[in-house]
Amino acid sequence: METQVNEHVIKPADRMTALPTQFFAKLVGKANAQAAKGRDVINLGQGNPDQPTPPHIVAKMQEASANPMYHRYPPFSGYSFLKEAVAHRYKEDYGVEVDPATEVAILFGGKTGLVEISQCLLNPGDVCLVPDPGYPDYWSGVALSGAEMSFMPLTADNRFLPDYNAIDQEALKRAKLMFINYPNNPTGAVADTKFYEETVAFARRTGVVVASDFAYGAIGFDGKKPVSFLQTPGAKEVGVEFYTLSKTYNMAGWRVGFAIGNAQIVSLINLIQDHYYCSLFGGIQEAAALALTGPQDCVNELTARYESRREAVFGALERIGWKADRPGGSFFCWLPVPEGYTSESFADLVLEQADVVVAPGNGFGTHGEGYVRLGLLTSEDRLIEAIERIGKLGIF
Numbered sequence: 001m002e003t004q005v006n007e008h009v010i011k012p013a014d015r016m017t018a019l020p021t022q023f024f025a026k027l028v029g030k031a032n033a034q035a036a037k038g039r040d041v042i043n044l045g046q047g048n049p050d051q052p053t054p055p056h057i058v059a060k061m062q063e064a065s066a067n068p069m070y071h072r073y074p075p076f077s078g079y080s081f082l083k084e085a086v087a088h089r090y091k092e093d094y095g096v097e098v099d100p101a102t103e104v105a106i107l108f109g110g111k112t113g114l115v116e117i118s119q120c121l122l123n124p125g126d127v128c129l130v131p132d133p134g135y136p137d138y139w140s141g142v143a144l145s146g147a148e149m150s151f152m153p154l155t156a157d158n159r160f161l162p163d164y165n166a167i168d169q170e171a172l173k174r175a176k177l178m179f180i181n182y183p184n185n186p187t188g189a190v191a192d193t194k195f196y197e198e199t200v201a202f203a204r205r206t207g208v209v210v211a212s213d214f215a216y217g218a219i220g221f222d223g224k225k226p227v228s229f230l231q232t233p234g235a236k237e238v239g240v241e242f243y244t245l246s247k248t249y250n251m252a253g254w255r256v257g258f259a260i261g262n263a264q265i266v267s268l269i270n271l272i273q274d275h276y277y278c279s280l281f282g283g284i285q286e287a288a289a290l291a292l293t294g295p296q297d298c299v300n301e302l303t304a305r306y307e308s309r310r311e312a313v314f315g316a317l318e319r320i321g322w323k324a325d326r327p328g329g330s331f332f333c334w335l336p337v338p339e340g341y342t343s344e345s346f347a348d349l350v351l352e353q354a355d356v357v358v359a360p361g362n363g364f365g366t367h368g369e370g371y372v373r374l375g376l377l378t379s380e381d382r383l384i385e386a387i388e389r390i391g392k393l394g395i396f
């Protein structure tokens with residue numbers, strides 16, 4: 001007797017198909033294909049810190065990993081000692097006072113929190129104001145919540161800051177959340193106190209919640225320390241800041257960050273996390289607490305290293321005749337592509353003919369067209385070599 005086997009069709013939920021495509025997966029594929037040909041590829045297209053975590057933090061993790069207390073489930077919203085360490089760092093660095101118990105949420109890296117806040121605040125039909133160009137993970141959270149995005153163009157004319165007066169009025173009526181990010185990925189722009197004051201005033205006027213992504217908060221150049229959104233009077237009433245240890249302490253692989261500011265938003269983030277996770281491994285939390293409360297020379301050294309790399313790159317750019325503005329912070333350079341090229345055609349050309357990977361600006365949004373992003377994430381020699389190879393193409 002024959003039995004009929006029906007094909008078992010697995011149909012993903014609509015939210016899976018609504019997720020934005022991972023633009024940079026294509027870039028990684030192209031770079032790998034070039035390297036597979038045996039070429040010496042210099043990859044400046046990604047944002048992965050190249051230096052190791054400072055040894056005192058690693059040593060703390062080694063010791064803490066043997067602590068049996070951490071082999072058990074951690075408290076749901078994380079250990080209070082880490083939240084206290086976060087509060088300590090914000091007080092020291094920015095003069096900002098927070099209640100560690102209610103105004104700090106521990107995160108599996110900044111990325112997690114940036115996706116979660118959309119899920120906490122947005123319903124289908126709501127609007128989220130998103131910078132263009134901007135970090136693509138903002139789009140992911142908005143897509144998961146079923147809300148819509150309204151883009152705030154960041155242009156060189158306005159120092160890559162959003163113009164709040166230019167926001168579409170219809171979108172603004174439905175807007176509930178906005179992302180800002182300074183020092184900025186991808187443009188390297190920085191924001192000043194006046195911009196954050198305008199942001200708080202805008203949020204008060206419109207009722208929009210501010211999510212300030214301060215992933216590059218430690219990386220400011222030319223003697224200027226980046227300003228935190230929370231330093232602005234009234235900021236805590238209208239939003240939160242997301243911070244990560246990934247960049248400041250070269251801990252990208254450890255996955256640890258935090259949200260800080262408005263207690264109601266912090267509690268919503270903790271609530272959604274109660275359903276997804278049971279906080280980070282205790283050893284990571286202890287090492288992260290030491291990173292925040294221990295000596296900070298490693299942070300100053302790291303910033304000086306990126307600044308020195310920036311100078312090496314801009315020296316080489318000047319020599320080949322590629323005109324661009326220096327970033328004021330972050331570890332990215334935002335470089336205009338020469339006439340006759342698009343972001344992608346130029347990125348393809350330098351990959352194929354110079355074995356250099358840069359990220360095409362249109363991957364960060366339509367206003368990224370006309371630029372490529374270059375990361376300061378390898379040695380000065382390699383950075384200079386990359387620019388010299390591009391110079392030899394004779395385009396500039």
Ligand SMILES: Cc1ncc(COP(=O)(O)O)c(C=O)c1O
Pocket residue numbers: 047108109110111112135181184185213215243244245246252256257
């Ligand atoms: C602008 C920006 N925000 C947030 C993050 C998130 O970093 P992490 O998830 O490692 O904390 C990154 C990482 O590249 C970033 O560039």
